[in-house]
Amino acid sequence: MEPKYNHQDVEGRIYRMWEEGGYFTPKIDPKKKPFTILLPLPNASGQMHTGNILMIALEDILIRWHRMKGDPTLWLPGTDHAGTETQITFERELKKEGKTRFNFDRDSLYKTIWDFVQNNKHLIEGQIRKMGASVDWTRYKFSLDPDVVTTVRNTFAKLANDGLVYRDDYIVNYCPTCGTTYADIEVENKERSDALYYLKFGPFIIATTRPETMFRDTALAANPKDKRYKKWLGQTLEIPGLLGPMTMTVIADPEVDPKFGTGIMKVTPAHDTHDYQLGKNFNLPVTPIIDLNGRMDFTWFLNETEISEKFRLRAEKYHNKKAIEVRKLMLADLEEEGLVEKIDQSYTHAVPVCKAGHDIEPTVLPNWFIKVATLNKPAHDAVKSGKVKIYPKWREVTYHRWMENMHDWALSRQNVWGIRIPAWYDVEKNPSLFVTFLNDQKESISGRVSDLLNEHSLEKIKSGLQTVRAPKECSYIISVESPGASYLQETDTFDTWFSSGQWPMVSLGYPDSADFKYFYPTNVLETAWEILSKWVSRMIMLGIYMTGEVPFTDVYLHGVVKALDGRKMSKSLGNVINPEDYIPEFGVDALRMGLAVGNGNGHDYAFPRDKVIAYRNFANKVWNAGRFILLNLEGNSIAEFDKKMPGLDKTDKEIIRKLNMTIKTVDRELEKFRFSLAAEAIYSFFWHEFADKYVESTKERIKNGDIIALSVLQHVYLTCLKLLHPFMPFVTEEIWGLFKKETDRPLIVSSWPARIATQSVAGGPRCDEM
RNA sequence: GGGCGAUUAGCUCAGUGGUAGAGCACUGCGUUUACAUCGCAGGUGUCGGGGGUCCAAAUCCCUCAUCGCCCACCA
Numbered sequence: 001m002e003p004k005y006n007h008q009d010v011e012g013r014i015y016r017m018w019e020e021g022g023y024f025t026p027k028i029d030p031k032k033k034p035f036t037i038l039l040p041l042p043n044a045s046g047q048m049h050t051g052n053i054l055m056i057a058l059e060d061i062l063i064r065w066h067r068m069k070g071d072p073t074l075w076l077p078g079t080d081h082a083g084t085e086t087q088i089t090f091e092r093e094l095k096k097e098g099k100t101r102f103n104f105d106r107d108s109l110y111k112t113i114w115d116f117v118q119n120n121k122h123l124i125e126g127q128i129r130k131m132g133a134s135v136d137w138t139r140y141k142f143s144l145d146p147d148v149v150t151t152v153r154n155t156f157a158k159l160a161n162d163g164l165v166y167r168d169d170y171i172v173n174y175c176p177t178c179g180t181t182y183a184d185i186e187v188e189n190k191e192r193s194d195a196l197y198y199l200k201f202g203p204f205i206i207a208t209t210r211p212e213t214m215f216r217d218t219a220l221a222a223n224p225k226d227k228r229y230k231k232w233l234g235q236t237l238e239i240p241g242l243l244g245p246m247t248m249t250v251i252a253d254p255e256v257d258p259k260f261g262t263g264i265m266k267v268t269p270a271h272d273t274h275d276y277q278l279g280k281n282f283n284l285p286v287t288p289i290i291d292l293n294g295r296m297d298f299t300w301f302l303n304e305t306e307i308s309e310k311f312r313l314r315a316e317k318y319h320n321k322k323a324i325e326v327r328k329l330m331l332a333d334l335e336e337e338g339l340v341e342k343i344d345q346s347y348t349h350a351v352p353v354c355k356a357g358h359d360i361e362p363t364v365l366p367n368w369f370i371k372v373a374t375l376n377k378p379a380h381d382a383v384k385s386g387k388v389k390i391y392p393k394w395r396e397v398t399y400h401r402w403m404e405n406m407h408d409w410a411l412s413r414q415n416v417w418g419i420r421i422p423a424w425y426d427v428e429k430n431p432s433l434f435v436t437f438l439n440d441q442k443e444s445i446s447g448r449v450s451d452l453l454n455e456h457s458l459e460k461i462k463s464g465l466q467t468v469r470a471p472k473e474c475s476y477i478i479s480v481e482s483p484g485a486s487y488l489q490e491t492d493t494f495d496t497w498f499s500s501g502q503w504p505m506v507s508l509g510y511p512d513s514a515d516f517k518y519f520y521p522t523n524v525l526e527t528a529w530e531i532l533s534k535w536v537s538r539m540i541m542l543g544i545y546m547t548g549e550v551p552f553t554d555v556y557l558h559g560v561v562k563a564l565d566g567r568k569m570s571k572s573l574g575n576v577i578n579p580e581d582y583i584p585e586f587g588v589d590a591l592r593m594g595l596a597v598g599n600g601n602g603h604d605y606a607f608p609r610d611k612v613i614a615y616r617n618f619a620n621k622v623w624n625a626g627r628f629i630l631l632n633l634e635g636n637s638i639a640e641f642d643k644k645m646p647g648l649d650k651t652d653k654e655i656i657r658k659l660n661m662t663i664k665t666v667d668r669e670l671e672k673f674r675f676s677l678a679a680e681a682i683y684s685f686f687w688h689e690f691a692d693k694y695v696e697s698t699k700e701r702i703k704n705g706d707i708i709a710l711s712v713l714q715h716v717y718l719t720c721l722k723l724l725h726p727f728m729p730f731v732t733e734e735i736w737g738l739f740k741k742e743t744d745r746p747l748i749v750s751s752w753p754a755r756i757a758t759q760s761v762a763g764g765p766r767c768d769e770m
Numbered sequence: 771g772g773g774c775g776a777u778u779a780g781c782u783c784a785g786u787g788g789u790a791g792a793g794c795a796c797u798g799c800g801u802u803u804a805c806a807u808c809g810c811a812g813g814u815g816u817c818g819g820g821g822g823u824c825c826a827a828a829u830c831c832c833u834c835a836u837c838g839c840c841c842a843c844c845a
Contacts, residue, residue, distance in 0.1 A: 003805065028804085189842080196845085207845060221845090257844050265845045274843030347843080362843095397774070398840070405841085530840085560839090567838070598783070603775070603837075608782055610794045617807040629805030676784075680792070694807080 001630060001738065005623035006588030010734045015129055018733075023748050026072040028518050035066035036522040038552075039135060040141065041080035041500060044334070045089045047053035048127045050561045050569060051528050053579050057592040058261065058558055058599065058675055060527050063134055064726035065670055068752035074519055075134060076507050078141035079121050083418035083496040084180060088356045089115050090417070101179075101416070104457065105438045105464045106491060109416045114144075127580065131727050132588050134748065143418070143499050147520045148506040152499045153422045153480045157547060160478040164371045167423075169267075169286070169472050171276035172410055174363035175354040176294025180414040181365065182354055183409060183495055184533055189350035190357075194599035196347035199337045200261070201248075202239035207261025209349065210268070212296065212318075212326045214241060216289045219267040221278060226263050235726060243301055243311045244332050249567075251282050273362050286364055294361055296326050312583055323361070329359050368421055368474045368492065370409040372541075373608070379403065382550050388540060389573045390555045391673050392602040395529055404531040411495050414467070418493030423476045427458060428486050430474040435488070438464035443751045445763045449488070455753045458486070467491045471699075501538030504551035504638040511546075522552045529557035559604040561595075568604075582612045589728035590616035596675040596727055597683075619681060619731045622724065623660045625691050626735040629713050638707050647708040656692045658685060663753050666723050683725045690716060714739070721751045 024437055026034065028564040037059050042052045059075065086390035090113050091101055101109055121142065128135060141148065159165050195451050197211045204220065212688025222229035237247040248266075255274070266432040279286055291297050298319040302312065314333055318326045334340045352360040380403040382388045383396065390396045412421065425433055431450030439445055439460065445452065452461060468491045470476070476490075477483045495521040499506070508516040521543070525536060526529065536555055543551030562568060563575035582591050593615035598605045639645060643656065664686040694716070698709040718739065725732040725747050736747035 001804095004807075185841095206845080210845080255843075260844050267845090272843075272845080274845075277843075311793095348843085401773075401841075448797095533841090562838085601784090603783095606782060608794080611782070611808080620772075620807045620815055621805065624805035624808090626804080631804070680784075684792080690803090695804080696809090 003624065003627070004586075005731055005734075007619070007730060008584075008590065011130075011132070011588055011730050014131060014730050014733050017746065018134065019129075021746065023067075023746065024134045025138055025223060026067075026074045026136070028514065029072050030518075032070070032072050034519050034523075035063075035071040036519045037063060037075050037524050038504055039075060039077045039133075039520055039524060040525075040527045040531075041078050041503065042124050042126070043082035043085055044079045044120045044142075044584050045082045045086040046120055046121050048580075050577070050579055051530075053127075053591075054558060054561055054595050054599070055132065055526055055528070056128060056133045057595040058556075058750060059524075060133050060592070060729070061596060061675060061726040062524060062526070062670070062731060064748065065752065067134070067748065068722065068725070068750060070751070074136055074139070076139050076141065077125075077128060077133070077137065078143065078503070078587050080415060080496065080500050081117065082101055083413055083415045083493060084178065084182070084186075085355060085496075086113065086117060086310045086761045087415050087417045088178060089566055093277070102444060102504045103442070104416075106416055106466055107463075111335035130583060130588065134729075135139055139507075143496075143503075143506075147509070148499065149419050150480070151506045151510055152419050152494065152502055153500060154374040155542065156422060156494070156498075157480055158546075159370060164374060166369050166371065167366060167472065167476070167480070168369060170367045170369070171273050171362050171364050172367055172408060173352060173360045174292070174365065175289075175356070175358050176292060176361050177358040178354055179292065179539070180357055181362065181367065181410060181412055182355070183410055183497070184295050186353045186355060187360055188355075190353045191348060192351050193346055194351070196261070196442065197334075198341040198343065199334065201264075201266065202237050204229075204264050205262045205341050206264055206266050207344075208697055209347065210267055210271075210327070212323050212346045213247075213268040213271050213289065214266060215243060215298075215301075216270055216287045217246060217266045217268050218279065218284045218287065219282065220248050220250045220264055221253040221256050221267050222250065222264040223256040223258045224254060226258045228258075228607065229264055232506070234236075235245075237721070240339075241338070242314055242330060242337060242339075244307070249282075251278070253278055259700070270364050271362050276364070288364055290323050290361055290363065292363070294318050294321055294322050346675045347374040366413045368490075370411060372406050372408050375541040376403055376406055377544050379537060382540055382544065385572055388550050388553060388555060388607060390532075391557065395532065395602065398529070398532055400735070402537060409498075411498055412492040413495055414491075415428070415493050416491075421490040421492050421494060422480050423478050423490040424483050424487040425468065425470050425474055426475050426486050427453065427488055427492070430470065432471055433459060433474060434471075434490065436466040437461045438466060440464075448658075449595075458488075462488065462611050465491065482674055497534055497538050500535060502546065504539055504543055505546055520547065520551070521549050522548070522556045524556060524557065525552040526556045528560055530560065532557060554673075557602055559601055559602050559620075561598075562606045577607070579607060579612075582609065586612045586616040587619060587730070589619045589731050591685075592617065592729075593679060593727050596679045601674075615728075618687065619728060621687060621691060621732055622720075622728070622733060625686075625695060625717060625740065626721075628695065629710070629717055630738060632702055632710060633714070636707055636710060638714065639712045640721070641711040645708065645711065647706075648712070649708075651694060651697050652709070652712045653689065655712065655716055658689050659719060662717070663723065670726075679727050682720065686720050687725070690720065714770055721747060722750060722753050725750075730733045 014648045039059065040055055042048045059708060063073055063075045094100060104112065148497065173184065173187045175182060194209050196207055196209055198205050198207050199211060201220065224233065229250065232250040236247060236249045239248055267275045267278055267284065269275045269284050269286045271290060289296055297319055298315040301315045317329055354360055383399055384389060427433060427449045431448060433449040435449045435452055436444060436446040466486050504520065504522055508520050511518050527536065539551050560568065563577060569573065569576045579591055579595065589613050594611040598607055598611060662681055667682040698713060701709045721732040721736050733747045
């Protein structure tokens with residue numbers, strides 16, 4: 001036995017032993033209550049990040065603890081296709097090859113991304129193994145596995161049947177660069193400095209950051225309490241603009257802040273979320289001017305018959321340019337018309353951006369929606385009543401706030417990489433379907449389907465299909481299978497959270513697999529608090545909707561590992577550290593222990609390298625204490641430890657007493673998800689009570705032939721290995737194998753120490769049936 | 771703008787009413803056989819500021835400051 005613990009010789013070999021021994025796979029025993037955790041899916045868009053690493057460390061502690069306690073324990077792994085995120089990453093790769101997604105028809109693009117993702121999946125699986133995660137690989141799921149896709153579609157059909165699905169125009173967060181819609185919660189607001197234009201609007205001065213949308217302004221709004229504008233309310237005015245006069249009514253909106261700008265604002269229902277709502281309330285026309293590529297479309301104006309040459313030239317100048325360019329182009333024209341009052345160049349405000357960092361262009365699009373109110377209430381109640389408990393408790397507020405303010409869920413994503421929405425449009429009944437497809441020469445053809453069918457067969461259109469855009473009034477059928485040959489399927493896919501929101505059901509084989517019946521509802525959902533709203537709330541909603549039961553009973557939200565500068569890690573700040581990088585030098589055990597100890601109360605925390613070093617040293621300490629005992633056992637035949645065995649002295653009884661206190665503490669703290677306190681308890685007992693004091697005190701006795709001490713040493717030591725195993729699985733398993741006692745079974749499936757002092761090494765409840 | 775959280779030893783953090791703690795770092799001493807990735811000994815702090823409740827406050831309340839994060843339709 002080496003005087004140093006060498007993790008590199010151990011980790012791979014031990015992990016293989018566990019996996020090949022089938023210890024990760026639980027045995028279904030109807031007489032026992034299972035313990036189940038679903039691994040929150042890492043995204044297949046890339047490798048795992050710090051958060052994933054942390055959750056694996058914490059969940060494996062719970063899993064190994066329960067497995068040793070004898071529960072049929074399932075930890076189910078999987079990866080998520082992560083629709084938009086993956087597609088963004090993939091398109092970045094495509095760009096390097098000089099291609100874009102528009103070079104592909106739908107099916108080919110899907111297959112190409114599939115291949116791209118396989119590689120990521122393998123990398124992720126490798127990372128999970130490296131962490132020592134005792135996940136049941138035989139139950140591994142991918143969120144695009146055929147059975148998952150089927151269930152997700154069925155759920156949608158069921159929602160539609162229950163009248164909870166509708167299709168409507170809606171102002172959505174549209175990213176012209178990504179070409180897709182984002183849910184409210186996916187959008188981030190970035191502080192930025194922009195020019196604030198003060199423009200003359202007839203008798204008023206309005207302040208705006210977006211002068212280019214003025215061509216489609218349909219009203220002006222002021223606070224009804226604002227005396228300055230009271231007399232104008234309800235009046236309709238002709239306001240001189242860059243393309244002739246605009247007709248606008250002055251309306252009252254209590255949300256207009258009289259102190260901002262001049263207290264009166266322009267209203268663009270088609271390109272602003274607030275204005276859209278206002279437009280609904282006042283029946284204002286919704287007239288989009290920015291198209292899905294982010295370019296401004298002046299066709300509506302240029303098609304008019306009587307327009308002056310000046311206005312025509314202007315419109316032609318702006319036409320088909322990006323909004324931001326038009327903003328620049330119009331400035332001179334505004335000046336020429338004398339419409340600019342002043343420009344505040346240093347106005348800071350929050351601008352919505354997508355995950356890739358592009359500006360969001362609020363746009364009106366037909367979208368698939370889920371009515372949230374009926375799903376939402378039971379989910380809200382489940383947490384209020386304690387059916388689902390959230391740890392730490394103070395995070396609960398976030399959940400309730402989100403539940404109270406939830407909007408209907410916009411499901412449509414204009415991605416290929418995802419689960420295609422099972423809605424079908426009959427091309428004969430819906431001639432206005434706008435279809436884009438690639439013909440045999442790989443040319444992109446677009447148009448109304450009724451026109452396209454004059455020259456192309458529906459079969460060709462289907463095989464080269466890129467997108468179907470169905471105007472709001474189109475008729476549709478929701479069906480998992482195609483309703484007939486004349487139908488085209490919706491090309492939008494589901495929001496990723498719609499499928500991952502069903503993970504507890506789909507991953508277990510809902511609705512009638514043996515696994516689902518046995519393991520559902522699961523026990524603990526452990527994840528980063530950041531996705532409480534995005535993911536956890538959706539799972540509770542859909543779980544109750546689909547099964548009538550909550551999908552899990554405890555939610556533990558761990559803190560996020562902060563960067564060393566105390567801020568959130570982000571690629572753009574360049575402060576990302578990957579804890580995984582510590583593994584080669586210090587070993588997984590050290591990393592896991594460090595992560596567990598840092599994570600106190602679910603608060604965010606920094607993770608310094610010193611900590612990993614400290615626990616590397618600890619692993620070595622554990623190793624050497626074992627080495628000491630083994631060396632002394634050589635040539636000695638000792639009695640099995642028993643509390644009542646004769647010859648125990650005061651120090652023996654004292655160490656047994658402290659050991660039992662430690663067992664109690666570890667159990668108690670783990671039950672409350674206080675990983676840090678559990679780990680510290682065993683750490684300080686082992687090092688400072690057992691190693692520093694007790695082991696030292698036995699040296700003299702052993703020299704004098706007092707082999708009772710050896711029995712106690714072995715008992716306490718092996719019990720410590722058990723207590724430590726959930727935290728540091730590799731070093732403990734390796735040494736366990738070197739002891740000759742009770743080692744017919746690996747440590748991973750040995751029995752968890754009982755708290756009572758009368759327990760002997762070989763006693764206690766066993767979990768031999770695992 | 772609203773909400774949540776943090777502020778404790780040089781650093782990273784525990785500690786939630788009863789005379790301040792851990793790890794790392796630091797200082798001194800110590801290597802004939804478990805471990806120098808070690809042992810023994812040692813110093814460390816007006817527990818962010820101010821006010822209040824209490825016999826007693828790092829801990830409860832109020833307030834201010836700084837930092838972090840979440841949410842939000844101020845154009």
